[in-house]
Structures are given as C-alpha cells and as structure tokens.
Amino acid sequence: xxxxxxxxxxxxxxxxxxxxxxxxxxxxxxxxxxxxxxxxxxxxxxxxxxxxxxxxxxxxxxxxxxxxxxxxxxxxxxx
Numbered sequence: 001x002x003x004x005x006x007x008x009x010x011x012x013x014x015x016x017x018x019x020x021x022x023x024x025x026x027x028x029x030x031x032x033x034x035x036x037x038x039x040x041x042x043x044x045x046x047x048x049x050x051x052x053x054x055x056x057x058x059x060x061x062x063x064x065x066x067x068x069x070x071x072x073x074x075x076x077x078x079x
Contacts, residue, residue, distance in 0.1 A: 002031045 002008060008029050016022035051059075 005031055005033055007031075 008031060009026060010029060011024070011026045013024040014020070014022060
C-alpha cells in the first residue's frame with residue numbers, strides 16, 4: 001500500500017522462453033487519501049421469546065388432555 005497519494009505506474013514484463021514469447025504491460029493506479037474508519041457496529045442484543053419450547057409443549061399437552069377429557073365425557077353422556 002503506498003504511503004502517499006498520487007498516481008503510480010505498475011509494469012510487468014516477461015522475457016520469454018522456448019515455449020512462450022516475451023510480453024510486457026503497464027497500467028496506472030491512482031491512490032487517494034484514506035477515509036476515516038467508521039465506528040464499529042454494535043450487535044443487537046439477543047431477545048428471548050415469550051415462552052420456552054418446553055413450556056409450549058407442556059401447555060399443548062395439557063390442552064390436549066383437557067380437550068380429550070371433555071370429548072370423553074361428552075360422548076359418555078350420549079350413550
């Protein structure tokens with residue numbers, strides 16, 4: 001990385017050998033002033049869900065038991 005601003009020329013050359021011919025190329029690069037670094041982005045704080053998975057499973061199991069009991073007694077009364 002260049003220390004100072006300005007235009008720099010980059011030259012590449014190959015003398016060639018028995019298999020390849022010689023080659024050369026040049027290009028220029030403009031180097032400007034560096035920008036001030038941006039402030040680091042703070043990660044979001046993790047949020048927890050309203051209820052845990054275990055609690056949701058327990059509530060679903062209790063609800064299924066209540067629905068099953070109500071259905072059982074409703075069918076039992078019909079007979």
